[in-house]
Amino acid sequence: xxxxxxxxxxxxxxxxxxxxxxxxxxxxxxxxxxxxxxxxxxxxxxxxxxxxxxxxxxxxxxxxxxxxxxxxxxxxxxxxxxxxxxxxxxxxxxxxxxxxxxxxxxxxxxxxxxxxxxxxxxxxxxxxxxxxxxxxxxxxxxxxxxxxxxxxxxxxxxxxxxxxxxxxxxxxxxxxxxxxxxxxxxxxxxxxxxxxxxxxxxxxxxxxxxxxxxxxxxxxxxxxxxxxxxxxxxxxxxxxxxxxxxxxxxxxxxxxxxxxxxxxxxxxxxxxxxxxxxxxxxxxxxxxxxxxxxxxxxxxxxxxxxxxxxxxxxxxxxxxxxxxxxxxxxxxxxxxxxxxxxxxxxxxxxxxxxxxxxxxxxxxxxxxxxxxxxxxxxxxxxxxxxxxxxxxxxxxxxxxxxxxxxxxxxxxxxxxxxxxxxxxxxxxxxxxxxxxxxxxxxxxxxxxxxx
Amino acid sequence: xxxxxxxxxxxxxxxxxxxxxxxxxxxxxxxxxxxxxxxxxxxxxxxxxxxxxxxxxxxxxxxxxxxxxxxxxxxxxxxxxxxxxxxxxxxxxxxxxxxxxxxxxxxxxxxxxxxxxxxxxxxxxxxxxxxxxxxxxxxxxxxxxxxxxxxxxxxxxxxxxxxxxxxxxxxxxxxxxxxxxxxxxxxxxxxxxxxxxxxxxxxxxxxxxxxxxxxxxxxxxxxxxxxxxxxxxxxxxxxxxxxxxxxxxxxxxxxxxxxxxxxxxxxxxxxxxxxxxxxxxxxxxxxxxxxxxxxxxxxxxxxxxxxxxxxxxxxxxxxxxxxxxxxxxxxxxxxxxxxxxxxxxxxxxxxxxxxxxxxxxxxxxxxxxxxxxxxxxxxxxxxxx
Numbered sequence: 154x155x156x157x158x159x160x161x162x163x164x165x166x167x168x169x170x171x172x173x174x175x176x177x178x179x180x181x182x183x184x185x186x187x188x189x190x191x192x193x194x195x196x197x198x199x200x201x202x203x204x205x206x207x208x209x210x211x212x213x214x215x216x217x218x219x220x221x222x223x224x225x226x227x228x229x230x231x232x233x234x235x236x237x238x239x240x241x242x243x244x245x246x247x248x249x250x251x252x253x254x255x256x257x258x259x260x261x262x263x264x265x266x267x268x269x270x271x272x273x274x275x276x277x278x279x280x281x282x283x284x285x286x287x288x289x290x291x292x293x294x295x296x297x298x299x300x301x302x303x304x305x306x307x308x309x310x311x312x313x314x315x316x317x318x319x320x321x322x323x324x325x326x327x328x329x330x331x332x333x334x335x336x337x338x339x340x341x342x343x344x345x346x347x348x349x350x351x352x353x354x355x356x357x358x359x360x361x362x363x364x365x366x367x368x369x370x371x372x373x374x375x376x377x378x379x380x381x382x383x384x385x386x387x388x389x390x391x392x393x394x395x396x397x398x399x400x401x402x403x404x405x406x407x408x409x410x411x412x413x414x415x416x417x418x419x420x421x422x423x424x425x426x427x428x429x430x431x432x433x434x435x436x437x438x439x440x441x442x443x444x445x446x447x448x449x450x451x452x453x454x455x456x457x458x459x460x461x462x463x464x465x466x467x468x469x470x471x472x473x474x475x476x477x478x479x480x481x482x483x484x485x486x487x488x489x490x491x492x493x494x495x496x497x498x499x500x501x502x503x504x505x506x507x508x509x510x511x512x513x514x515x516x517x518x519x520x521x522x523x524x525x526x527x528x529x530x531x532x533x534x535x536x537x538x539x540x541x542x543x544x545x546x547x548x549x550x551x552x553x554x555x556x557x558x559x560x561x562x563x564x565x566x567x568x569x570x571x572x573x574x575x576x577x578x579x580x581x582x583x584x585x586x587x588x589x590x591x592x593x594x595x596x597x598x599x600x601x602x603x604x
Numbered sequence: 605x606x607x608x609x610x611x612x613x614x615x616x617x618x619x620x621x622x623x624x625x626x627x628x629x630x631x632x633x634x635x636x637x638x639x640x641x642x643x644x645x646x647x648x649x650x651x652x653x654x655x656x657x658x659x660x661x662x663x664x665x666x667x668x669x670x671x672x673x674x675x676x677x678x679x680x681x682x683x684x685x686x687x688x689x690x691x692x693x694x695x696x697x698x699x700x701x702x703x704x705x706x707x708x709x710x711x712x713x714x715x716x717x718x719x720x721x722x723x724x725x726x727x728x729x730x731x732x733x734x735x736x737x738x739x740x741x742x743x744x745x746x747x748x749x750x751x752x753x754x755x756x757x758x759x760x761x762x763x764x765x766x767x768x769x770x771x772x773x774x775x776x777x778x779x780x781x782x783x784x785x786x787x788x789x790x791x792x793x794x795x796x797x798x799x800x801x802x803x804x805x806x807x808x809x810x811x812x813x814x815x816x817x818x819x820x821x822x823x824x825x826x827x828x829x830x831x832x833x834x835x836x837x838x839x840x841x842x843x844x845x846x847x848x849x850x851x852x853x854x855x856x857x858x859x860x861x862x863x864x865x866x867x868x869x870x871x872x873x874x875x876x877x878x879x880x881x882x883x884x885x886x887x888x889x890x891x892x893x894x895x896x897x898x899x900x901x902x903x904x905x906x907x908x909x910x911x912x913x914x915x916x917x918x919x920x921x922x923x924x925x926x927x928x929x930x931x932x933x934x935x936x937x938x939x940x941x942x943x944x945x946x947x948x949x950x951x952x953x954x955x956x957x958x959x960x961x962x963x964x965x966x967x968x969x970x971x972x973x974x975x976x977x978x979x980x981x982x983x984x985x986x987x988x989x
Contacts, residue, residue, distance in 0.1 A: 160789060162810045183813050185791050185806070192814050319819070323789060323811070347817055443609065443846065446665060456656065495649060498730055505700035505707055507693065512733040517690045524694075530701040 155212040156200060160323035161351030163196050165189040169208060177202055193326045196353035214353045216330040218271035221309035223294035227263045230256065232385060237263045239383035240358055247379030248337055248359035252387045253568020254395055257360040261333045262292045264358050270330030271309040275318050277336045280538050283515050285312045302515055315345045322351040331356040334378055338363050341370035349377040363564055395571040398579035402595065404587050405470040415464055415589065418457040425454030465591060466492040466555045467499060471584050478552055478582055479504055479532065485550045486525065489534040490566050492555035500534045509535045545569050553583045563598035606673055606762035612666035613845065620843060620850040622759055624859050625667055625752045632663035633671060633748040640675055640739065647736045648676065671755045678746055678754065681737035686720050689732040753861040757829060760860050763852055764825035767841040768816040769808035776835035778803040779893055779905040784830055788823035794903045803896060803903050816849050832862030873975060874907055874924055880978035887913055894921065899943035906948065910985060918989045921948045949984055951976050
């Protein structure tokens with residue numbers, strides 16, 4: 154009998170008469186080609202199951218690429234070693250949860266060096282793609298493949314963005330034996346899950362600082378990558394592995410004109426939303442947007458909500474406060490976090506600070522991060538690019554002007570500032586407009602961070 | 605591609621009906637085009653903000669959003685000739701970080717260093733970034749009816765982007781559709797329809813067996829404008845829309861912009877053979893892409909039909925087998941044998957022929973190297989009938 158990889162799936166050929174493939178979980182009859190088929194993820198479990206049933210396999214999918222060679226030794230801190238050991242001891246499948254800045258990537262490099270099997274590293278953004286390639290280059294002398302950000306090259310160690318992996322997994326799925334999934338909390342909600350389902354790799358390592366709470370999403374991630382094998386919190390590490398930090402929450406007030414405008418918009422929005430919740434008590438926000446868009450009142454309510462968000466993103470009080478903080482902290486390396494790209498460009502124009510947004514090309518981004526590291530520029534303003542993974546080693550001040558993505562975003566943002574260095578004490582400044590929704594959000598995200 | 609929320613669609617139970625734009629939409633399309641023209645030279649973001657407000661005259665919300673997205677795609681983005689924006693940013697922000705001077709002075713110094721007018725500095729600073737690009741009218745003005753067609757295609761394609769599988773019944777140009785589908789990695793089974801001239805195509809991807817995946821949506825959507833070159837088509841798609849799988853129906857009356865005319869030849873080999881036959885087979889009509897022939901439940905697509913000018917009953921089909929795996933050729937020969945096509949000559953690349961003989965059951969095989977020898981082919985045709 155043969156198992157053949159076919160564009161993200163496994164096709165069963167030359168079946169013995171005694172075998173009923175339909176009884177094996179995950180295997181389905183495909184009438185389009187008159188054959189039994191299984192998702193690529195089941196390649197190894199299926200082979201084991203067939204062996205258990207005394208079926209001899211003459212051919213089965215195995216990683217097509219040559220094993221990588223040329224790794225430098227990877228030195229791990231004790232907690233990183235513990236994380237690696239936990240993953241290794243659990244059959245080399247599962248998720249490692251560690252705070253941002255604590256060196257999750259090094260655990261991944263240790264896994265790459267130890268397994269010595271062709272590996273595909275998945276990262277959420279183009280910015281992280283470049284960072285992973287650069288970091289890998291310090292530990293590994295062999296060629297590094299790259300899928301995403303306009304590149305398409307394959308090598309025993311390849312880095313791909315989630316989106317690119319999703320598109321190309323029908324071709325890549327049988328090339329690798331190890332999958333490393335950075336920021337693994339992005340999976341489990343069906344958006345890119347298929348990329349993991351179509352890969353044959355039996356070894357899987359997920360990395361995250363912010364795992365989803367127990368529930369269907371975490372269960373799905375568990376099926377695709379493996380369960381959580383190791384977990385550390387900020388409070389476990391702060392003393393020795395993360396820089397200590399101070400937090401300042403600056404309360405601000407809208408000026409009378411903005412306050413009137415905010416209250417009017419909020420009333421308009423809340424009226425429509427409250428009425429909607431009465432008729433649709435279990436509906437989601439997306440449902441509200443979809444249904445509201447069909448009526449003039451609904452559209453006005455959505456427009457009012459958007460206008461509220463825009464107003465809170467950078468009102469006059471925040472503009473003044475930001476100017477004051479930038480003046481006061483002009484000698485420190487500062488990251489400014491805003492809610493959206495428009496605000497990032499506004500801040501950039503007003504204060505002549507470099508914006509790092511998803512629209513800035515990789516070469517320019519790298520150049521600006523180099524300038525930031527060398528001190529040629531002192532501050533960067535970003536909406537989301539710096540939220541996840543991007544390594545900004547020397548930043549020690551973060552000014553949170555506004556956020557749009559809740560507690561997880563905040564944890565990741567603060568993590569940018571906590572990479573340790575001698576004598577470093579980070580400062581996180583939050584600008585919070587009083588008597589608005591920001592107060593509750595700010596409170597919630599700090600509770601989550603210290604939890 | 606339009607996001608799901610922007611597809612103008614009416615949901616009725618398990619069916620989704622696309623709201624295409626019609627001639628009645630031309631007045632507000634004209635207003636939309638005028639709004640774009642008013643914003644020529646301003647940033648895309650400014651235009652987006654303006655479009656969030658009402659247009660003069662009523663315009664259906666979702667159709668308007670779809671048309672605006674298409675118009676954004678059709679418009680150019682101005683790039684400054686005098687300076688590269690990334691260079692401008694680097695010089696300006698480094699200068700600002702190192703200078704104690706006020707911001708106005710820093711801007712002036714930067715403009716002086718880069719030899720650009722100071723009043724243009726702020727305008728050009730981010731004008732290479734997608735949301736800040738400066739809008740520029742296309743050289744050919746866009747008419748409302750043209751925008752309507754493009755928008756309708758975008759609506760239909762955005763819907764098919766969410767398709768998990770597609771079935772198409774069509775007449776004419778089936779071959780091109782099959783070829784395109786396979787090139788895009790789709791599983792395509794072709795069956796004969798009750799009407800002898802029609803073919804029924806079932807299109808999906810291998811992984812679609814396990815989930816209602818939209819992984820193949822892009823490939824399926826790309827086929828749509830090519831269907832406009834078929835004589836008739838009826839498309840039935842299963843699309844994941846608003847949280848459910850729904851049926852979508854389209855046919856040749858869908859007011860979509862067609863793709864560019866299909867390429868007349870699959871390969872240079874085929875093109876050269878066509879040219880050689882035109883020169884050397886003077887007594888024969890050379891017909892490209894004749895009607896498909898039935899092989900059991902499947903259809904086969906010969907490349908040429910040669911019909912004698914004086915004796916029309918003398919007909920020979922010619923098929924170029926360009927693909928080369930042994931399994932593929934074996935399957936192809938089996939299907940051709942099943943078709944019982946006695947007057948069919950299959951030309952096979954001798955270097956990739958995998959040991960096939962000149963006669964394979966009832967089939968006539970003509971090996972070739974690099975290109976088909978038209979004299980050898982004509983000799984075989986004369987032998988055959």
